[in-house]
Each structure stands twice: as structure tokens, then as C-alpha cells.
Amino acid sequence: YQPPYFHALNHDSSRLERQLGIKLKPRVQNGKLVLFAGSSDKYCLFHGLGSAHVYAHTVCTRLNELVGSSKTVVYRPKPSWWARHVLGDAKNWIHRNVKFSGPDSTLAGLLPNTHCLVTHGSNSAIEALVHGVPVALLSDEGISPVRPLCETKLENVLDPYWPSDEERLKIFSNLAHCQFSIDEIAGGIMWTELKQWYGY
Numbered sequence: 474y475q476p477p478y479f480h481a482l483n484h485d486s487s488r489l490e491r492q493l494g495i496k497l498k499p500r501v502q503n504g505k506l507v508l509f510a511g512s513s514d515k516y517c518l519f520h521g522l523g524s525a526h527v528y529a530h531t532v533c534t535r536l537n538e539l540v541g542s543s544k545t546v547v548y549r550p551k552p553s554w555w556a557r558h559v560l561g562d563a564k565n566w567i568h569r570n571v572k573f574s575g576p577d578s579t580l581a582g583l584l585p586n587t588h589c590l591v592t593h594g595s596n597s598a599i600e601a602l603v604h605g606v607p608v609a610l611l612s613d614e615g616i617s618p619v620r621p622l623c624e625t626k627l628e629n630v631l632d633p634y635w636p637s638d639e640e641r642l643k644i645f646s647n648l649a650h651c652q653f654s655i656d657e658i659a660g661g662i663m664w665t666e667l668k669q670w671y672g673y
Contacts, residue, residue: 475618478670482647489649497641498605504588507540510597511550533571539630549574589633607633
């Protein structure tokens with residue numbers, strides 16, 4: 474969840490670019506993949522989505538119907554998922570036309586060929602938008618700070634909303650001011666930033 478004051482922030486991009494070293498990349502063109510980024514069982518149960526297996530199966534099956542043969546649907550489970558599962562088991566319950574992103578592949582390696590990333594609320598949405606990949610976000614308002622930058626209808630996955638560079642820069646510049654290093658926490662900078670919003 475983003476802080477309740479998040480959209481009231483109005484910071485420039487200096488912290489984003491100089492301190493965190495993040496540069497927003499242009500939109501990926503001609504991506505061949507539609508990537509579903511899954512969540513943990515705990516996350517899915519908390520949000521009333523059922524088990525992570527059930528939710529992934531439901532979303533990936535629908536994505537396969539929507540994209541047909543025009544794109545390849547790839548399911549990327551939460552990385553910790555692979556500690557408890559093997560690829561052979563996974564293939565028993567996911568749609569036969571859906572490929573898996575195994576434990577040896579990385580999100581960064583997939584994004585340059587991704588047309589759209591689909592997720593309920595994973596932080597992979599933030600990574601995707603930084604790297605120029607549109608996001609179809611399936612969660613309600615208040616869960617992800619990048620929701621204003623995302624497509625919110627799964628049916629539009631082949632032609633998803635793409636924000637302007639100015640919109641991306643504004644959201645990410647504000648988000649950069651919600652991330653603190655250990656030194657900033659120890660030195661009181663985080664508390665100075667927070668207390669103005671919570672009335673202390």
C-alpha cells in the first residue's frame with residue numbers, strides 16, 4: 474500500500490535520478506510477451522483472490538483467450554514460489570499454452586520483450602513502468618502507488634493505456650521520497666518527512 478499522503482506529494486526528479494540512479498526508459502516496441510506476475514498465497518488470501526495457484530490459473534487462462542496467437546502468455550510466479558515447487562508440478566495446473574518463467578530467468582531479462590505486464594499488486598508493476606512496459610493492474614485503488622499509470626481493464630491487454638513521460642516522472646519522483654536508506658532512518662530524515670503528514 475502507498476502512504477495515504479502519496480498523491481499530495483509534489484517532488485522534483487532529483488532524488489529519483491541522482492540518489493536512486495533511476496532513469497525512465499522509453500516504451501518497449503513490438504514486445505512478444507504478455508507477462509503475468511504472480512503473488513504469494515498470503516497476499517492472494519488477504520485480498521480474497523483464493524490461493525495463488527487458483528488465481529494464476531484464472532488470470533492466465535483469461536489472458537490466453539484474449540491474446541490468442543498474437544502474443545505468448547508467460548507466468549512468472551513470485552520468486553519465493555520456486556522454493557516450494559518444481560516446474561513439472563506447475564505444468565499440471567496452469568493452462569497448456571502458458572509458458573513459465575523459471576527460477577533461472579529474471580524479470581529484467583523478460584521486460585525488453587514484454588508487450589504488457591499483468592499483476593494484481595506486485596512491485597513488478599513499478600519495475601515494468603520504469604523499463605517502458607505498460608501494466609494492466611487488477612487491484613483496486615489504494616494498493617499500488619502506480620495505479621494512475623496503469624491500464625485497469627484486462628480486456629485491453631493488447632492495447633493497454635500508456636502514460637506520458639511527464640506522468641511517469643511525477644509519480645516516480647514522489648515515490649522516490651517514500652524510500653529511505655538505513656542512514657536516513659538513523660539520522661531522522663525519514664521521521665522528519667513522515668511527521669508533517671501525520672500531524673506530529
